[in-house]
Amino acid sequence: MPRRFPHVYRGRCFCGSIRVSFEAHTPPRATPLRSCTCTFCLKHGARNTSDPEGRARLEIRRPGRLSRFDFRPQTGGRLLCGFCGAYVATARCIGGRWLATINVNALDRTQEFTQRPRLMDYSGESAAETRARRAAKWTPAEIVLRKR
Template sequence: MELQSYEGRCHCGAIVLTYRTALPGDRWSIRACQCTFCRLHDALSTSDPRGGLDFAIREPELLQRYRFGGRTADFLLCRRCGVYVGAQMSAGGGSFGIVNLHALREPPSGLPPAVAMSYEGESARERQERRMRRWTPVKQAA
């Protein structure tokens, strides 16, 4: 199946992304993490381990990398407009990322409802292993 590209960005356009997946909208995994950060940003995350993800930073001085908790991933925010676009981590010789669904310009129709997720209690190793299995390979990192 051919990969479909979905473009996204922060509100002001300083951070842009391209998410590629062969999954039709009704098969996307939409997750609503219940951590404070994700709830405050109203984030809905999606990823496809068989897809691809690129982050392009048009104005590098506006990229805010935020690490919290276990310091296992960089959550990417714009310093100008405040939008959280996604996250990335490096592990096992590669980079992996997720997309905040709200940052996509035109998500597909027919998306399933978000599933509330709690990752509390995971060790750093368990978290890294889960992300390597579930997150999207990042081709162009931020």
């Protein structure tokens, strides 16, 4: 029997080419948020969250519009829509499984996430430390590519 989560959030990029669902144990007002201090996240105003006991699904409805940005090779790729420019999530395959952190600004109920984001500076981490942190804290994810 599939596991049920008390809180299910859905969202998408502006044009709908990338859709996301995020299932978690915490309500939006209690969900901890992070804002990375890298220039990418600062320029996008990103507010990310994850639940290592939750579940995420990223559905790429138009794969030709998917754009990945990865300024630290081997640590994870930010998933953006190459058409409308929205930053939806960052995902990485670690230890044979996909993990993701979700930008709550891409969710339909973004205004319900009211926690002040904790500023995070990961610049001192090695690639191995980054992968270990993500393996422990990010949300297990499924990435689905739709063919048109």
